[in-house]
Amino acid sequence: MNILxxxxxxxxxxxxxxxxxxxxxxxxxxxxxxQGETILQQEESARRVNSPYIIEAEQTEGGPRPGHIKDRVRALGPTVRLDLTLKPADPNAGDWVI
Structure with a gap:
């Protein structure tokens, strides 16, 4: 199966x-x-998505499972603790620059 x-x-x-x-x-x-390439062209032209691409996946009971580890990580979300990341809007963010 191919997903976007x-x-x-x-x-x-x-x-x-x-x-x-x-x-x-x-x-x-x-x-x-x-139909992946056609959909990608339409969606990118409509400016609804940035850098879209087609990936291979397998259908599971819980939904599609991306075939490549990179896309599995993208599907699961951030791999860092969000409470430890710098927030650009934070006025003290510049204090962390080394």
Whole structure:
């Protein structure tokens, strides 16, 4: 099965093609078959997604499972503790520069 992924233009979040729109949940992704390139061109032209691409996945009971480890990590979310990251809007963020 082939599914589509990319990043949300406004938030940068990882998103997945549902057949009619984009979702932040990989379980919502649908098999695009051989229509992937066409959908990618339409969605990128409409400026709804940044850097979209097609990936191979396998269907499981819990939804699609990306075939490549990179995309599995993207599907699971951040791999760092968000409470330890710098927030650009934080006025003290510059104090952390080494």
């Amino acid at each position: 992924t990319g990043n949300d233009l406004k938030t940068g979040d990882v998103i997945w093609w549902t057949g009619s729109e984009w979702s932040r949940l990989v379980k919502d992704a649908v098999d695009v078959g051989d």
